[in-house]
Amino acid sequence: MTKKTIHNTTNSTTSADVPAKMLNRRNLLRGATLVGAAALTAACDGGKDKVGGKGAPGIVSKQRKLKMVTAWPKNFPGLGTGVERLAKRIETLSDGDIQVKVYAAGELVGALDGFDAVSQGKADMYHAAEYYWQGKSPAFNFFAAVPMGMLASEITAWVRFGGGQELWDELSGRFNVKAFLAGNTGTQMGGWYKKDINSIADFQGLRIRMPGLGGEVLKRLGATPVTKQGGEIFQALSQGNIDATEWIGPWNDLAFGFHTIVKNYYYPGFHEPGSALSLGLNKDLWEDMSPKEKAIIEAASAAENDIMYAEFNANNGRALDTLVNEHGVKLKRFSDEILAKLAEVSDQVLRDTASNDELSKRVYDSYKTSRAYSMRWGAISEQAFAHARSLYEK
Template structure:
């Protein structure tokens, strides 16, 4: 566990007998190992984790439609993993968007103790603090691997903990979609002029970039997007990538699918735990929750990489959608505006400035390494005739 995750750990187990301590330690070690190895479903519910332990039922609210591929199913998988690895002492019940609270009310529900955990994306909470954007995705920001590196090893988690603690929440990385697409457009946007007057669904700071391009950004939950696009309430929408986007059938309405998604280069998803609850958990319970989130992050990212590639093939081979790359002048202007927006957000308060400074350092280092590692390899692989 990271340094910040170890602070303030409840020491109730120190009062237990030596036998109880041994059972708890064994359970925690077994749980962490099996979580990361993906073998959680093989754990017996009658094992040492149950000795002297009362069952807790935890309510997880999400910002996703019920059973939505990748996002909704990932939240459900995380909940099931926690339940399985705990041997049933932590039973997590999942509520999709709208079942217990509206999608964008998940944060407040956990903050206020009306729910115990949420699964969502931190930029949805930018109204609470602009710093939350940096722990999900910002325009021209960090890739998925760079986000993981910054949060886990570059000081990001400690900053995130400080921010979320203001709202009685303990945050964790709990998924990543990888680089996203630029969005679905009913008409081509090949020039800067094409963005003027365009109504586009795009949350977070990406929406601010669109506004400065002349568009009108709109924030809507995922379940509302198809109808809004179909009825003409919006002219364009971004969501995630081919896998999720085809599940929403955007390709039946909008025929121009743009890339790259500069607004979300590696969108990190999160699990927030009510901080009062977190402080009441013992070491073993905390280990199970934290390592389950870590396992889900790896699983979800791998799942998105595979299914996006498969869905892209279907999109190309079975639909009349045209893949379009944003033009160089558009991308250049997006980059210029992105830097302006991030600098202005950082200037909003001293804490956000601290987060931005740490984020910029991670981006600079990651970009330098990426240029001679993955980017260089991708350029070299382009020469292969077997691609």
């Protein structure tokens, strides 16, 4: 048998040694590989392949120009500015493919009309507090704030890891809306009162601006709750149409100038211990979005939820110092007797709210379970530490 010598041709073979048919086949395979790589790059780039842009030519991405309506005055500190920041972040994360135009309260729809506008497709997104929609379902209150309810960190924990988001999706989905947490003002103040509140009896006959279930609590104590958007409160208070008001906290209250009318400033805000704000999208729009677009909306909302809460905490302390030391505001605490009665009536209101329908009951049960865990942990963690820290500071 003739012995054959096998040569390593990896580096020695030239085009002259290869038949033309093999060359054509090799070139075809190489071309197919390059096209496949370009397609993969385009896919990983989210389909963002505009003419003159990045990625392979000939593939055009979908660009969106969305309208966001809000419940807030234009450029109002924390609320109005936070919405603008949220819109900008969505645009930045999408490299400009999702552009959001923000409309302040009254510019496109009324402050309390954002939900209907988004549900019906007249606007694409809203930024507001969910308790404004309690006329649709009382269960919406739990996704904003309820009296004697959750702190900011606690409601975030419930929504993200305690089943809250799934219940929220079910509730909002009935109205063609998809919503996310997208801001929090933290624990609110008890409000501005023209007269002293020394006992529960002092709520009798009081006309107070307080939306949501907190207003229902005071109604059962003899007060008359009034729902007014932020821009209407100062005039109503100055003209005597209301006797008291709550808004948010020192930073925003100072900006509105309530201290020029009333000097009694009560705390704590039993009605809104951690006021969550939300970004709501038309559900048809949401379902039309790509996974990348959805991820951008979720990430931008989560970021604003954290940033807004930090911003309010950073500014409330300084604003409170200004109100007390420069404007003569009288900082007063509700008595334990008053707070205990407010807690008792709050519990009754929440249970009554849960009895409204089957979904409200499930939302309430989930909320209450999560709150119990948070209260138990909070008592031996942040609450205990805050007490320990204050011992020396006192």
